Amino acid sequence: MNTIRCDVAVIGAGTAGLSAYRAARAAGKHAVLIEGGPYGTTCARVGCMPSKLLISAAEAAHALHAAPGFGVHPGAVRIDGPAVMDRVRRERDRFAGFVVENVEGLPAADKIRGYARFAAPDRLLVDDHTEVHAERIVIATGSTPIVPEEWALAGPRVIHSDAVFEWTDLPASVAVIGTGVIGLELGQALHRLGVRVALYARGNSVAQLSDPAVLAEASSVLKRELDIRFQSQVVSVRPDGEQLALTTRDGAGNEQQEHYDYVLVAIGRVPNVQALKLDLAGIERDRRGVPLYDRTTMQCGTSPIFIAGDANDELPLLPEAADQGKIAGHNAALYPDVQPGLRRTPLAIAFTEPQIATPGAGWRALAHSHEGRFAVGEVSFGNQGRSRVMLQNQGMLRVYGEYGSGRFLGAEMIGPRAEHIGHLLAWAVQAGLTVSAMLDMPFYHPVVEEGVRTALRDLAEALKHPPPEPAQPCPDCTPGT
Template identity: 60%
Template sequence: MKTLHTDVAVIGAGSAGMTAYRAAKAAGASTILIEGGHYGTTCARVGCMPSKLLIAAAEAAHDAARTAPFGVHVDGAIRVDGREVMQRVKGERDRFVGFVVEGVEALPAEDRLVGHARFIDDGLLQVGDHTKVHARSIVIATGSTPDMPDMYRALGDRAIVNDDVFAWSDLPRSVAVIGAGVIGLELGQALSRLGVRVSVLGARGRVGPLTDPAIRGYAEKTFAHALHFEPRATVEAATREGNSVHLRYRSDTGALIDDTFDYVLVATGRKPNVAGLGLNHTSLALDERGVPVYDPATLQAGAYPVFIAGDANGILPLLHEAADEGRAAGTNAARFPDVAPLRRRAPLAIAFTDPGIAMVGARHADLAANTFVTGEVSFEDQGRSRVMLRNEGLMHVYVDRTSRRFLGAEWIGPDAEHIAHLLAWALQMNLTVDAMLDMPFYHPVIEEGLRTALRDAAARLR
């Protein structure tokens, strides 16, 4: 077994790990990047990109089916070829993964190690059965994996997670989606629009990331009109019957419902990939998840030269956040003990449903009562939205009563992903509602709806 010495060892070659490696190198540190699985980020392989490819196919099918109100008639049936859909999803997915792999393989060979890494002491890693690595600092960027409760694990290959969807060669006939978070809503709606019979079963009334009761209620009704959506279901039993799954669940009305599906897609959350790291061989204090206790500002674990970045720490499992954390962790690891806090960008979260869901800045649930006003707009009669027959949605913007500064927003509506970026920029620039209303708004655009909400908030401040 060979032994290597390095300033920084980065465990994981995903979005956070790659950025950490580059940051440590830029800071002048010798750095080794260790990967125990396949190269290619979660985003490229089983996350952002393949899910958006599936959603794009679903949008094409949906648009083709809704031309008649414009006076445009498609004669004949619209046919969705599941094999062709999945062939494009996997083909384009593999292309994106290829770009990531090329980027990793372009790194110096002496900086890359392939094999499962585990701690055998503080600052000492064993990689596979072939290499020991002595590192002055270590970055843990091992990502996360979907959680599978025991009830569904017993179903074998009929219980899947989002990763498994993108291995399909064809679309199934029916899927029960367990979980009404972002992943469950995005994939559930996409599969439904592609002709799959879908039931989305949430719990405790959750609809994506929304916390504003009015927005959440509107979103619940919107999705319930588009597909079978039970946001307060309680699954009592899940049993395998041949190549099918029988579910028994209780709806929020108390009705007991029995149904059978080809697959159960479990989207109930993710857990950090730390179980196999041998952290018990270190001096690090661990939390109830087995993750080292760390400072969210510097990402440092206790007083030790260990830093945790990306999905492995469970703070904000988003690609841009993982990249920012990787950069901070890599820089701090290289410069240890001279560490600096991470400067986070404006909070921004988007669900690529239709209508889209977005949240910027402070959540409604986190705002203290009587410290803010709420501006509102309905997109049902908003000009451009109605022109395009995409007039579903409700937005709330939150403005500080004293400073008049924009605090955040939650909404469901058309082009939410684009409006979210405008609001994130405004928040990061600490703009007031008055400064935002001084900005140009073209006519007719969906963003005029945002102006209506801002005007409503300003009027409530008088």
């Protein structure tokens, strides 16, 4: 068995791992990168980039469908499934190829192929060929889509999102289980490309939304186009000839069986930590086996072990993975002089239509951290000028501000141009702007952002009327005091 000694060992060569490796190297340390799977990040291979390629094709098809609303009448629309999927795969391979080229350009001595597991807090075994003695270790092993075992027994037509981007043609029908970001994005895209799609949700969730008003609006808007079955539980999935028989139970207890070419499971992802033998790492873990860590330093307890990206199950987003990896790699290099790194304002976007964005603190978080101490402003895009001009006048924006300080806290929205509005509002949160200062900013006409101004004006008015302070108990109200 080979033996390698290094300052920093990084397990995983995805976005977080590459960021950690570069940060450790930039700090002057000898770092190695361990990877057992294919090079090329989740985003480039099976995530954000191929999904947006599919969504872009769907947007082109939908534009033709929507054109008569403007008095423009295109001819018969033909969707060429093989051509759609060929472009998705070609461009996906191009994006992933850039990442692979980057990894291949790293020093050969710094790359170890194989799957790592702990043998001690400072020692890793890579498959059965290499032992790595590392003074510090960064766990950046990513995550894997969840597919319940009993559903997977129905065969290869039960898939997760990764498999979609290997199709060479579009299927006739797909059942999507889950209405999170991935389920909604892929479900709507496939629907717009002519696939018969039904989406099933165990509850009433829509993407990352938690504000009851925005959630209700999103459910209403999306159900106008999509076949979404909320409050539906999967009873069974079984093969039936060339299709799958999916049996579900609705909220009233009624069961229904339908047939689909594929069942696409989009109910979440699980961190890839189970095979690491973390019991030998000497770090504390939660009930799921995920290491406990400080989100400002990415350090696991007081140990020289750090964790970044999807492996820590915090925010499975590429920008977060890159930031976390940089913090973890830098602190691993400087250990024990560990310092808080830059954690940016949270920003999550679902590329549905209308788009969904949650910049800064959302409703659920504020209800916990600022109960009774935050106000709400809102706007509907139903009659917003530019939105109506574009025939995209649906959705809602709700914005949140802090009583007293007037500080802008965050927002939740479904509506047109949400990916851009989300950035503006996230920047405002990170800059610590007040609602008053935001209203002093320029707004052009006619633009969708004028809706932001309307919501902020509503919020500014609400901030003028804080709720009464709760009565304080008298410390000693006995007679004679």
